[in-house]
Amino acid sequence: MKNFFYLFFKSFLDVVPLVSVLLFFQIFVIGESFQHPLEYLLGLFLVVFGLFLFMRGLEAGLFPLGESMAHSFAAKGNIWWLLIFAASIGYATTIAEPALIAIANKAEIITEGKLSAFTLRNTVAIGVASGIAVGTMRIILGHPVHYYVITGYTLVMIMTLFAPNEIIGLAYDLAGVTTSTVTVPLVTALGVGLASSIAGRNPLVDGFGLIAFAAPTPMITVMAYGIAVL
Amino acid sequence: MIEFLNTLVADFLIILRDVAPVLAVVLFFQFAVLKQSLPNPKK
Numbered sequence: 001m002k003n004f005f006y007l008f009f010k011s012f013l014d015v016v017p018l019v020s021v022l023l024f025f026q027i028f029v030i031g032e033s034f035q036h037p038l039e040y041l042l043g044l045f046l047v048v049f050g051l052f053l054f055m056r057g058l059e060a061g062l063f064p065l066g067e068s069m070a071h072s073f074a075a076k077g078n079i080w081w082l083l084i085f086a087a088s089i090g091y092a093t094t095i096a097e098p099a100l101i102a103i104a105n106k107a108e109i110i111t112e113g114k115l116s117a118f119t120l121r122n123t124v125a126i127g128v129a130s131g132i133a134v135g136t137m138r139i140i141l142g143h144p145v146h147y148y149v150i151t152g153y154t155l156v157m158i159m160t161l162f163a164p165n166e167i168i169g170l171a172y173d174l175a176g177v178t179t180s181t182v183t184v185p186l187v188t189a190l191g192v193g194l195a196s197s198i199a200g201r202n203p204l205v206d207g208f209g210l211i212a213f214a215a216p217t218p219m220i221t222v223m224a225y226g227i228a229v230l
Numbered sequence: 231m232i233e234f235l236n237t238l239v240a241d242f243l244i245i246l247r248d249v250a251p252v253l254a255v256v257l258f259f260q261f262a263v264l265k266q267s268l269p270n271p272k273k
Contacts, residue, residue: 064269065256072264085259092251101248182252 011052019044058185066189070203074197079140082194083133090132090184090205090214094125099177107170114229115167120174123225127218129177132187135213141203145209152216159223167226174222175215187211 026032034040073082094100104117104124132153138148152230187210195207260266 065260068269069256069260069264072266076264081259081263083257085263088259089252092255095248096248098245098248110270182249183270188253216236 006130007056008048011055011091012048014051015044015048024031031073054181062075062185063189066186067193070190070193071197074158074194079137082140083136086136086190087133090183091125093183093186094128094178094214094218095121096182097177097180099180100124100174103170103174103177111166111230115170115225119225120222123221124174124178124218127185127221128214130221131215131217132190132210133211134217135191136194136214139191139201139206139210142206145212147208149212149216152213152220156216156219156223159220163223163226164230165225166230171219171222171226175219178214178218179211183214184211187214 026034069085074087076082100121101117104120107115107120108117134148138145163171188208191210192203192207194207195201195203198206201207260268
């Protein structure tokens, strides 16, 4: 019970900077009092409680499970299954991202149906899946991460030259939302777990960097989709 | 208050639906490919 309160307090401390910024601007810059202080307090409590549950869920469930599966795949020694797993995790977590769903729906409305929300979500998810698979291959081969990232963004720049103007901003934004709540914990656990189970790999050097692969590839696939339909 | 609780339950169901594909992938690979049980299932 003591541990529960300590961890809850830690979650509260994590939210303090954000609350301080909001309070400072509301009171000292805008100079207005809060219209519904009780509702705001309840909302703040829910944010802290939600963050507390999310962090405990990651520590107890997602991180150990992701790492344990990465260890098991490395022990099994079948690279193809590992790559299929990495791509599937990338695809499934991206398709579940609430921010992606919101932006894709908005894009369909704004373009009056020229861009389909369903196709857009799948295009982004396929981009992330291929990026995570390439990133996993990079960990297995032990190549430096920056070679891949530089190549990825060079391809993004080349695609930008050919993509219609209407899709460029959307493609760049969609790359950002793919690395959100659901994707990051599982993909990080996969990368760190894999790097710590392959001989000669350092979890710090080789394990991190997998998330970086989830950004340029969806930009490329979404711009390709834009070239095809706009 | 009832409206607030309704929103809370609806949001919870949406999250369950969104997380279902992730759970499906993890469970499929754990049981069908790796042929292992979940480590520390209680956790």
